[in-house]
Amino acid sequence: MSVETDGLLRRVAAALTSVVHPESGEDVVSSGRVRELRAEPDGVVKFRFALRKEDPGTLVRRARAAAEAVDGVSRVKIDVGLPSATEGQGAGTPKPGGGKKSPLGPGNVPAPTPRPDVLPGVRHVVAVSSGKGGVGKSTVATNLAVALAQEGHRVGLLDADVYGPNIPTMFGERRRPSVGGTKGKEIIVPLESHGVRLMSLGFLLEEDQPAVMRGPLISGILKQFIDQVEWGELDLLVVDMPPGTGDAQLSLVQTVNVDGVVMVTTPQDVSTGDVLRAIRMFEKVNTPVLGVVENMSGFVCPCCGESVDIFGEGGGRRLAERADLPFLGAVPLEVRVREGGDRGEPAVSAAPDSASGLAFLEIARRVAEHFPVEAAASA
Ligand SMILES: Nc1ncnc2c1ncn2[C@@H]1O[C@H](COP(=O)(O)OP(=O)(O)OP(=O)(O)O)[C@@H](O)[C@H]1O
Ligand SMILES: [Mg+2]
Structure with a gap:
């Protein structure tokens, strides 16, 4: 030296x-x-x-x-x-983005059986989830992915909502991904939109599309789907999860090595209670929760800019404290976020200086902190 x-x-x-x-x-x-x-x-x-x-x-x-x-x-x-319960505090060196095979929560959870990597070119997988529907998972996933791409990461977004895939709408995408392949295996190539490689079941559900998904169970559909998408090299794959804590979530977590979960809640306690149950579910399957995002946190009046706490206040932060998790940020309820979602203009690109645009960017930076920063350099 x-x-x-x-x-x-x-x-x-x-x-x-x-x-x-x-x-x-x-x-x-x-x-x-x-x-x-x-x-x-x-x-x-x-x-x-x-x-x-x-x-x-x-x-x-x-x-x-x-x-x-x-x-x-x-x-x-x-x-x-990332922290892990099995690793002594201060002892040993965790793997980059590590902790994904170590239980964070209480109880003796057996380590998951090693699986073949279904996403060979993808360095890290971040799922956006919640115990509840309609709290803004897809909005957060969309803006998180676009913000991470703006920060120089190579980002993909997988819409894993088999019930109501709405990522195509949020990106304003009407194009179809190309489907091809050889020897009986169909390959789907993601579209690129707002700097993010996109894949959604919504792109493929039309009747005139090839039947790339067969199988009676959602878990089967998801597994097949994930296996067929050619992401190429990605630093981060953001996964927009369907609502709830059922088969689709467990199947996804078991199929893909999810490195961390961003939990979304609204400020009121009824929502945060459901989210707490979802956090425990992820911990049980050894998937670390990176932190909590409070969405629809105060309504920003488009006329005077004043903020009103429609859904109560501070529930996300309290939940993070209760679950011993970092609070990743609060996104206000803003008309332009909803309009942007409907028009396919994510707030971080259409209105980066708005309260919500800035909040999403801050959340993206906090999420990126959990993963090796070298990722940003490789874009
Ligand atoms: N911060 C916000 N300000 C204004 N509108 C928002 C905000 N966040 C989400 N919305 C709107 O609320 C609706 C529900 O959001 P979104 O679809 O992201 O929720 P979700 O949790 O993914 O729902 P689902 O459980 O059905 O998948 C959408 O119309 C979206 O545009
Ligand atoms: Mg959604």
């Missing part, structure tokens, strides 16, 4: 020791969260961050900001490991 990189490393390490956990007061270096700190001659600094269950999602961002502020640092790449 050269004298310069050595000095840079020391300065970055010193800056990182100023980042402390808000409750325990531990700094991120001596507590073992920051690992494998390296500096390259061009000023690129890399480290792993072993996120713990009790950590707010902001801790990684604060670590990034502290490292970026150091003189001589050109770029910071952080490989974030």
Whole structure:
């Protein structure tokens, strides 16, 4: 190591020791969260961050900001490991995007049987779910995917809602994906829209389309569908889940190695109770929940811009605290979000400076923090 990189490393390490956990007061270096700190001659600094269950999602961002502020640092790449209950606190180095095979929740859940990877070119899978219908899963999935693409990630969006696939509408897509293939296996190539590779059962459900889906059960349909789509290389695949905690969710989670789930709720308690049950379901099948998004959080009046709490207030944040999960952000109820959904103009691209556009972008950044940052560079 050269004298310069050595000095840079020391300065970055010193800056990182100023980042402390808000409750325990531990700094991120001596507590073992920051690992494998390296500096390259061009000023690129890399480290792993072993996120713990009790950590707010902001801790990684604060670590990034502290490292970026150091003189001589050109770029910071952080490989974030998700918490896992089986891994001792502070012990061992989690795999990038790891924890997906480790139970987060209480109880002795057996590790899932290893499965063949049905998504070979896809680095990470993030599902957007909720215990409830109509809370804005598809809206969040759409804006999350577009925002991640805007941030430079190679992103796909799979609409796994077999009951009411509405991602095509939210993207304003009337085109059809091409279906082809050889030797009896049909291959479906996703469409690209707003920088996102899109696939929805809604594209294929018309009568004049080839019968690419057969099988009496939803789980069968989903498995077949997932197996046939050629995503190519993706940093992140966002999956828009159907409502509920039934077969379709379990089947999807068992078919694809879902790295993390974004839970969507509205602020009122009846919705958050359902979401809590859904969180427990994902934990039981060893799928980490990344955090909670509160959607329809306050109504922004289009005339005066004032915010009114139509659905109550703060339920998402309370739920996150109760479930010991990070709160990923609150998206206000805005007329333009609904209009954008109907017109195929996601808020993050049609109105990036609106309250909802900014909220979606912030949520996307928090989600991206859970995955190796190198992903952004490969776009
Ligand atoms: N923040 C928001 N502001 C205004 N309208 C919104 C907001 N979020 C969602 N909507 C609207 O609410 C309706 C339901 O949203 P969406 O379809 O995303 O919910 P969902 O949870 O995916 O529903 P389902 O359970 O049926 O799949 C849509 O018309 C959407 O445009
Ligand atoms: Mg939906």
